[in-house]
Amino acid sequence: MQPAILPVIKVDQLHKHFDQLKAVNGVSFEVQEGVCLGLLGPNGAGKTTTVEMLEGIKQPDAGQVYYRGASLNETFRNRAGIMFQSTALQDFITVQESLELFQRFYPETLDLAQIIEDCALQDFLQQDTAKLSGGQRQRLLLAIALVNDPDILFLDEPTTGLDPQARHNFWRLIHKIKLQNKTIILTTHYMEEAYELCDQIIIMDQGKIIAQGTPRALLSKHYNDVVVRIPSSVALEGMLSSSASHPELSFSRHQGTIEICTSDINQTIQKLLAAEVSLSGMQVRERTLDDLFLELTGKEIRQ
DSSP states (O other): OOOOOOEEEEEEEEEETTTEEEEEEEEEEETTTOOOOEEEOHHHHHHHHEEEHHHTTSSSSSEEETTTTSOOOOHHHHHEEEEOOHHHOOOBBBBHHHHHHHHSSSSSOOOOHHHHHTTOOGGGTTTTTGOOOHHHHHHHHHHHTTTTOEEEEEEESTTTTTHHHHHHHHHHHHHHHHHTTEEEEEESSHHHHHHOOOOOEEEEETEEEEHHHHHOHHHHOOOEEEEEEOOOOOHHHHHHOGGGGGOOEEEEEEEEEEEEESSHHHHHHHHHHHOOOTTTEEEEEEEOOOHHHHHHHOSSSOO
């Protein structure tokens, strides 16, 4: 009989209160080796506090975090890599010197040449850290998080503020790291990023887990329709205004267009044509994590 495989991280009934606020309220989950887990939620959902307890930065009021079956200990601290959303780098030193500085903090480290290649730092190794672009800085911070060859990597909003090109370049680096069988816990507000990178996602709200699974499984569970987006017109408005004739159509308005949610695209197009609605500019898309996120957490403004 083979021994049971322990998860890299196991979270058991975590609680964290700040005065009367229940920031984290009974959260439990496991993360297996080689999995990229996305932790999602609106502002104030409790995800940042949860991750800080996973990292050992905050202590839970109740509950426990286990690393490979043991409480967080010196082994965990040496085997974990953390890329904070905001990190202050030492002034007046180069990228190369920054890597060498952080390398000295750990008993065992990766060869810097390998990290430099993996994170594509070759072109600006001798540049002052204060003069890096946003994308270059994020690649350096990722390299610093990898310097101890961690088997679990925490990425906190790693692409916030990056332009689309830099964000996609960063995603390619994360895909390369995933091939090394490292376990990753990612927090992000970009649903496209979560879909691109994560094997599993957890959505939190008000300190609790409200959805958990693979991105595709969650979308399949909640939706069996597609979204038809079409420019607004007199004919289309007339068709939708007679809602009694089309009770199965759910629609919303977005900047001069109308989105119709339908489980029968052929029937919907037939109705549009029958109402003499022009199909010019029409787009059809599948449901996304953005749709699911808004449905589960609401659309009101969060502080």
